[in-house]
Amino acid sequence: KERIERHLYDVVVIGAGGAGLRAAIEARLAGKRTAIISKSLFGKAHTVMAEGGAAAAMGNANSRDNWMVHFRDTMRGGKFLNNYRMAELHAKEAPERIWELETYGALFDRTPDGKISQRNFGGHEYPRLAHVGDRTGLELIRTLQQKIVSLQQEDFAETGNYESRIRVFSETTITELLLDGDRVAAAFGYYRESGELILLEAPAIVLATGGVGRSYKVTSNSWEYTGDGHALALRAGATLINMEFLQFHPTGMVWPPSVKGILVTESVRGDGGVLRNSDQKRFMFDYVPDVFRKQYADTEEEADRWYTDPDNNRRPPELLPRDEVARAINSEVKAGRGTKSGGVFLDVSTRMPAETITRRLPSMYHQFKELADVDITKEPMEVGPTCHYVMGGVEVDPDTAAAAGVVRGLFAAGEVSGGMHGSNRLGGNSLSDLLVFGKRAGEHASAYAESLDKRPKVRTADVEAAAGAALAPLHRESGENPYTLQQDLQAVMGDLVGIIRREGELTDALKRLHELKLRVANVGATGGRRYNPGWHLALDLRNMLVVSECTAKAALEREESRGGHTREDFPTMNPQWRKVNLVCSLDDMGEVHLERKPLPAMRPELLELFEYGELTKYMTDEELS
Numbered sequence: 297k298e299r300i301e302r303h304l305y306d307v308v309v310i311g312a313g314g315a316g317l318r319a320a321i322e323a324r325l326a327g328k329r330t331a332i333i334s335k336s337l338f339g340k341a342h343t344v345m346a347e348g349g350a351a352a353a354m355g356n357a358n359s360r361d362n363w364m365v366h367f368r369d370t371m372r373g374g375k376f377l378n379n380y381r382m383a384e385l386h387a388k389e390a391p392e393r394i395w396e397l398e399t400y401g402a403l404f405d406r407t408p409d410g411k412i413s414q415r416n417f418g419g420h421e422y423p424r425l426a427h428v429g430d431r432t433g434l435e436l437i438r439t440l441q442q443k444i445v446s447l448q449q450e451d452f453a454e455t456g457n458y459e460s461r462i463r464v465f466s467e468t469t470i471t472e473l474l475l476d477g478d479r480v481a482a483a484f485g486y487y488r489e490s491g492e493l494i495l496l497e498a499p500a501i502v503l504a505t506g507g508v509g510r511s512y513k514v515t516s517n518s519w520e521y522t523g524d525g526h527a528l529a530l531r532a533g534a535t536l537i538n539m540e541f542l543q544f545h546p547t548g549m550v551w552p553p554s555v556k557g558i559l560v561t562e563s564v565r566g567d568g569g570v571l572r573n574s575d576q577k578r579f580m581f582d583y584v585p586d587v588f589r590k591q592y593a594d595t596e597e598e599a600d601r602w603y604t605d606p607d608n609n610r611r612p613p614e615l616l617p618r619d620e621v622a623r624a625i626n627s628e629v630k631a632g633r634g635t636k637s638g639g640v641f642l643d644v645s646t647r648m649p650a651e652t653i654t655r656r657l658p659s660m661y662h663q664f665k666e667l668a669d670v671d672i673t674k675e676p677m678e679v680g681p682t683c684h685y686v687m688g689g690v691e692v693d694p695d696t697a698a699a700a701g702v703v704r705g706l707f708a709a710g711e712v713s714g715g716m717h718g719s720n721r722l723g724g725n726s727l728s729d730l731l732v733f734g735k736r737a738g739e740h741a742s743a744y745a746e747s748l749d750k751r752p753k754v755r756t757a758d759v760e761a762a763a764g765a766a767l768a769p770l771h772r773e774s775g776e777n778p779y780t781l782q783q784d785l786q787a788v789m790g791d792l793v794g795i796i797r798r799e800g801e802l803t804d805a806l807k808r809l810h811e812l813k814l815r816v817a818n819v820g821a822t823g824g825r826r827y828n829p830g831w832h833l834a835l836d837l838r839n840m841l842v843v844s845e846c847t848a849k850a851a852l853e854r855e856e857s858r859g860g861h862t863r864e865d866f867p868t869m870n871p872q873w874r875k876v877n878l879v880c881s882l883d884d885m886g887e888v889h890l891e892r893k894p895l896p897a898m899r900p901e902l903l904e905l906f907e908y909g910e911l912t913k914y915m916t917d918e919e920l921s
């Protein structure tokens with residue numbers, strides 16, 4: 297019989313990025329005994345890598361900014377497929393969440409008159425990103441961790457035990473959620489270092505596990521991002537929406553090969569950087585779509601004037617939403633106007649003094665110097681699209697962050713949840729999203745735990761089954777190699793479900809994913825249980841596979857191009873498809889089912905924030921009537 301360490305909590309938060317930490321703080325403030333689980337070291341999450349900033353309509357840089365403008369920009373960026381209520385809550389509550397961080401000890405860069413400084417980013421009408429140089433995520437995570445430590449100190453003063461109300465389990469991976477009927481009852485996993493098994497019983501569980509990028513070879517995501525939360529939710533009976541929408545960030549490093557995919561922050565363009573092809577042409581002027589033509593400059597002169605006089609000029613097209621810029625770069629490279637390494641040039645060296653570059657973009661300066669031996673104050677960077685963010689995710693109730701589907705007690709916030717960003721996320725809207733909905737998830741998970749008159753029960757048979765599944769790859773000595781399987785999966789997703797998609801290739805992808813599923817069922821890991829990355833990957837593969845299947849299925853179903861989903865065979869947006877969410881669930885046999893569900897209709901007073909002419913570009917006549 298396996299030894300399994302057991303713990304009892306009120307709320308278990310899976311994930312220690314911004315969403316998880318903010319949720320945990322809220323649960324602890326509500327008096328709940330709270331556990332935070334993190335697959336990697338505490339403090340290492342995508343949140344810490346966020347560079348540009350957190351979008352919040354505080355109106356510090358331009359007093360015309362307010363939540364309504366932010367709401368409009370978010371809906372436009374998502375091509376009106378966003379869950380409008382999430383976009384509304386996000387725009388309204390983001391400023392409060394940023395100011396609150398300062399009460400936790402955050403120090404954002406300042407305007408000359410001492411307010412929180414805000415920078416420009418693609419798709420945002422006004423400068424809106426609160427930032428700390430290009431290391432905003434670091435400040436965010438540092439502050440949230442500091443708040444947790446201060447709460448632990450309060451608990452120590454009261455109980456003599458720092459971990460009496462909030463405890464962090466780092467380097468611990470959750471592999472399964474256990475249920476009592478239709479209610480979550482526990483999270484099951486293992487310590488990465490020792491390989492020992494652990495069970496955390498709780499009536500309420502918050503998923504805050506971030507993204508899915510490791511299913512693609514060229515990605516800005518780090519090793520942990522294997523869609524675990526998405527898969528855990530599916531297996532527990534929750535649903536995923538709009539998994540076809542993946543954000544390929546336009547600017548990842550393309551050279552040298554060992555660093556291909558690493559992010560080049562959008563702040564480079566926000567601060568004045570321009571994109572050029574191998575003919576030295578600023579090609580983005582050729583790629584402004586009709587729906588955005590009114591807001592973007594059509595000459596270089598106007599675009600350049602905008603940086604100092606945004607009220608009387610229109611924005612440079614380099615600051616179009618990310619999906620537009622990524623497709624444009626893809627087209628330039630395909631047309632033979634790319635760089636030798638298959639990217640385009642991104643230049644700040646001719647645009648601002650070296651001192652400004654090293655002050656405003658210190659991480660980018662070091663990143664290129666150290667990884668590519670390129671001095672960005674003297675020469676252009678080479679960049680190309682990289683898989684960056686998943687807009688699709690766990691379907692949630694917008695107000696409470698409770699997962700939809702047949703499961704109760706499960707909540708999701710941050711990148712793992714879906715709906716907020718529609719078909720494309722605006723830069724900076726993730727850091728604010730995870731603060732707004734992390735708080736809501738923590739609050740409502742606590743209220744749910746409070747409302748139960750008895751705790752759900754964990755069945756021994758379920759614990760044994762979870763332990764058996766976790767250890768199975770170690771017993772298959774002649775099983776398939778997990779690294780080969782991951783490479784094969786990345787090849788399928790990158791080649792057939794990438795930035796530009798076609799029916800034939802998607803059908804082929806689904807066939808290959810089916811073959812991979814059979815192979816993954818036979819994955820094996822050599823070596824023992826102590827820190828064994830092959831074993832860890834073997835367990836992650838199952839998650840990557842089911843999530844990839846949802847993406848491929850939804851991508852095949854959606855016969856239009858919108859945001860992070862581009863179909864060569866259906867190249868335009870179709871207003872009929874704007875009304876549809878694609879929802880994935882799992883049946884008892886582990887098969888993915890895809891269903892079309894109507895998108896909730898936007899409330900009239902929110903619709904009135906847009907000009908009628910703009911709405912006609914997105915909506916059907918029936919909706920507009």
Ligand code: FAD
Pocket residue numbers: 310311312313314315316333334335336340341342343344345346347348349350351432433468469470471504505506507516517518520524525559685709710711712723724725726727728730
């Ligand atoms: P994350 O911060 O990704 O944290 C996920 C957590 O879940 C981690 O602790 C991980 O270890 C844990 N986890 C995962 N699986 C398991 C499991 N099975 N068991 C236990 N724990 C698990 N957004 C912006 O708004 N502005 C920016 O400037 C910006 N820049 C970015 C730069 C880079 C390089 C990247 C990669 C992303 C950037 N983003 C930015 C996006 C943003 O950082 C992420 O979307 C956001 O941080 C996600 O936060 P999260 O809390 O949802 O999850």
